[in-house]
Amino acid sequence: AWPETLRRLRTEDDRWASYLHERVAWHVSGHLDAAVDMFDCVTEIRRGDDRALERVFNEHAQRRLAMLPETMQRSLLVSVAALDDHPELRVPAVVPGAGDARRPAPWLARAILSKRSDHPQRRFLRAAVTCRSMAMRLLGRCIDLEARIKDLAVDYLAANVRIPVGYEKETTDAFDRIHGRRGGIESEIAPPGHPLPDHPWEMASLGTIEHHARHLVPSVTSKVRWVRNALAHGAPVGWAAFNVVERLEEALAAHELSSGGASALATRAAG
Numbered sequence: 001a002w003p004e005t006l007r008r009l010r011t012e013d014d015r016w017a018s019y020l021h022e023r024v025a026w027h028v029s030g031h032l033d034a035a036v037d038m039f040d041c042v043t044e045i046r047r048g049d050d051r052a053l054e055r056v057f058n059e060h061a062q063r064r065l066a067m068l069p070e071t072m073q074r075s076l077l078v079s080v081a082a083l084d085d086h087p088e089l090r091v092p093a094v095v096p097g098a099g100d101a102r103r104p105a106p107w108l109a110r111a112i113l114s115k116r117s118d119h120p121q122r123r124f125l126r127a128a129v130t131c132r133s134m135a136m137r138l139l140g141r142c143i144d145l146e147a148r149i150k151d152l153a154v155d156y157l158a159a160n161v162r163i164p165v166g167y168e169k170e171t172t173d174a175f176d177r178i179h180g181r182r183g184g185i186e187s188e189i190a191p192p193g194h195p196l197p198d199h200p201w202e203m204a205s206l207g208t209i210e211h212h213a214r215h216l217v218p219s220v221t222s223k224v225r226w227v228r229n230a231l232a233h234g235a236p237v238g239w240a241a242f243n244v245v246e247r248l249e250e251a252l253a254a255h256e257l258s259s260g261g262a263s264a265l266a267t268r269a270a271g
Contacts, residue, residue, distance in 0.1 A: 065111035097132030
């Protein structure tokens with residue numbers, strides 16, 4: 001039940017269909033029989049109506065939970081450790097975003113939370129409900145947006161603006177860590193020989209870069225930062241998140257086009 005190709009689609013109806021497919025596929029952990037079971041309910045939902053989609057997910061999850069043996073249901077309301085002997089109720093490793101945390105099937109996590117909102121593992125269960133494949137992809141797109149914004153400003157900042165005193169040690173230390181001149185996680189996780197930042201300004205926060213190069217970066221820079229941070233901290237994703245990243249990419253592309261590209265803009269600003 002997993003989409004074979006997740007591509008950028010231009011019509012709103014196509015984008016909604018692609019969105020629905022991925023949300024349903026995650027909810028059922030890629031199990032085709034469960035996806036088919038939801039087909040009629042899902043296809044009746046109006047485009048963009050996430051509230052209705054969540055209702056369908058909740059109802060489906062509760063139906064499937066009720067089909068499990070009562071002893072298992074009672075065990076799950078106490079601890080998800082009961083899943084150790086039931087791998088069929090976990091997200092298969094082949095599903096994008098499954099990870100290796102023995103993640104319960106999203107429908108099951110949703111159903112357990114609906115029965116016991118104070119479950120001792122509720123944070124893990126809530127994370128399992130979030131469409132991880134979509135969240136990871138949207139976060140990756142935000143990271144790309146941030147890199148493109150930095151291309152618009154960092155060369156100018158490196159040549160013309162001293163890093164503020166309050167941030168100088170922090171950014172310089174981070175720069176040294178990623179280059180292995182100082183101990184830190186950055187140099188531990190970076191592959192040897194991989195291209196690395198070439199100036200401490202690259203290690204400054206996007207907010208600091210925006211503050212000191214506001215004339216170079218697009219007006220959506222703050223929103224890129226807010227969305228990226230929300231995604232990185234595990235915010236649930238839905239149709240709004242699916243769309244907001246798309247709009248941010250469009251806004252940045254328009255800014256790049258109007259400015260003549262990063263190098264031209266930086267040259268004019270320096271001049």
